[in-house]
Amino acid sequence: MTGNRVVITGYGVTSPIGHTPEDFWNSLYEGRIGIKPITKFDVSEIEVRNAGEIQDFPFEKYFVKKDTNRMDLYSLYALYAALEALEHAGLDMNQVNRDRTGVIVSSGIGGLQELEEQILRMGERGMKRIKPMFIPKALSNMGAGNIALKIGAQGVCKSVTTACASANDAIGEAFREIKYGHQDVILAGGSEATITQIGIGGFNALTALSTTEDPARAAIPFDKDRNGFVMGEGAGVLVIESLEHAQQRGARILAEIVGYGSNCDAYHMTTPTPDGSGAAKAIKLALEEAQLEPAAVGYVNAHGTSTQANEKGESQAIVAVLGKEVPVSSTKSFTGHLLGAAGAVEAIATIETMRHGFIPKTAGTRELSADIEANVIYGQGQEAAVHYALSNTFGFGGHNAVLAFKRWEGEG
Template sequence: MERRRVAITGMGAVTPVGLTAPESWQAVKDGRCGVAPITAYDPAEQKVKLAAEVKGFVPEEHLGKQEARRMGRFTQFAVTAAREAMADAGFAAGEEADRCGVIVSSGIGGLSITEAEHDRGLARGWDKVSPFYIPTAISNMAAGQIAIDTGFQGMCSCPVTACAGGTNAVGDAFRYIRDGYADVMLCGGTEACVTPLAIGGFTAMRALTTTEDPDRASIPFDAERSGFVLGEGAGILLLEELEHAKRRGAKIYAEIVGYGATCDAYHMTAPRPDGSGGARAMALALQDGGVEPEQVGYINAHGTSTHLNDAGETAAVKAVFGDHACRLAISSTKSMTGHMLGAAGAVEAIFTALSLRDGFLPATIHYQTPDPECDLDVVPNTGRAADVEYALSNSLGFGGHNGSILLRKWEG
């Protein structure tokens, strides 16, 4: 069967640096950092004091009051971003509803709801917890609510692959359209777990930085990096079969041309030190798109600011690209957004597409101390103009999940 081409025609985002996709991208171009002291609760009794929270988001301004009450924060983000993506694309399902689907990831779902209802159960008895607890907390509900909101009646799914989930969602949606199962897909990821339990859990496993200086917290590829900063938010893309998009005169941001997904099969949380799992995902994405390594000019890295991830991802890039690794740019926008877990790959797919559209490579900000293990061009501190035809966006998740998507600049 002939492979169909897939375009990005709509975008929506709620991030620590902006409440829309354009606002978030402008902040990234400007090098603005979303890391700040935690405000969702009082972290005085915990070691970690910083997070990359979404700021100024008032659910009732984006959703009806009753709707907002019956959605967890992660779902509120996702539905808001999906509405933006739909409006941006100028699309409504209509009679095509069964050819339109939703794939939206969440790594943890409604953890804050679980924490609150657990406290309520302890205090009042377990049969007194909210009847909305389960249907608001489960991870797939963001995808389900988006389908309800849009009327999309095709496949509706939720990859729960930790920090790779957003990229898996976009990649799976790309293949679903390319292989003829749908014409339009809303895809991406969402997360909202800046909570005492999540912060405590990540702290106990020594994954988070404990610095209280926002400028030295999320510092991917820097020798002084000491863990990631937990972020929250959502990114949703509208993908469309190319001829379908052209027929209705849709604007096109970029084209998705390849996808690779692998598993390290190695450790619960640590990646393979040689980065071989991530390398295979990148190589598969290139193979899938029929693109040579030398044609890639930019990689939006997973780049979490942990020692193992950044060193392993650098090794993976060298393994795939050889001598060309030193000639391409690889930056981490997590230096600005923190790590949004299941939303990260989707938001970074948006940033990668906009990098191609605008001919601009975002920086890895707050970079000070070079690390010999991370010796590639990380676009330190200041973004730059660059005309790039192909770019990769990488995500690596606990459990050994690796995902990489290959995007091509849209020439019209």
């Protein structure tokens, strides 16, 4: 079945490098990283010093104080990005079929701040002092649920939880729902707010986080000195529509989704297949659905977490399927790793790359590791006409999710 063509007509973002698509892109273009010393709590007990914290979140634009009693920070981020995406897309919810308008917004962990606070509260004051809204605030589906409640979307509403692949899987699921005619419009993406004591402490216990003190050299994907990832936070939400629906309402089209590949390594809880074979299969699946030859791909937004095992395998996967010439960069070097939200903000970065004809550098990276054969762009960005691009995400549990995008040039 060929199905509907599926396009993106808007997006919203809140991130360590900007709270609008314009600011987000300008930071990537100009090389401004959002990784800084952690300010949310005391980290003197551990060696981790840096994170991609949200600075100056424009809370007052959509929220009032009592909203914090009903929503965890990750839900606030998700709802902000969704409302921004609607505005960016010029989509009036009073002009759509609400039964065919859905929300698929994921989170890898959900309301971690609320979990931390209420477990500590229980330990200090007893079970009866747990706050009534604890469960609704902590659930990982409530980012999607709160968006649907706010905008009145009555179609599909769910959250896909596949660790760091969650947002790509959300976008991929939305793509398929629209491609096969089940929905007309879906707000899809991811949100995460895990820069908390238990979040940082937990990943530190796993020895997964960078211990480099210099923020400019903490997130250095593919670099010979990489020693772990940097936690980030934020949200990205995309307005995804059938081409017919978008054209009927006269929408500005930003890009087309043409393929989605999803599979599992089935190898290890936290380590990817050493040879990158699982990731390579996901890339191939995305290309097959897009009916794309490998040579057509002009850019890969890599998962690129700044960890040894992940990037060796990803480089091998990219080279095995696409060759050594395709430009590759990791925008996690600017934002840190947003876990379940990573794929959404990186999808926006990928689309903006195609729209502006400019490949962002991998910030902080100075010298590639000897085991990296992929064509990693670092030092400075690169002008390039990109007609097709891939965005990779790979998560704990062996989850792989790859999206294929096409630059919109007004055809069709």
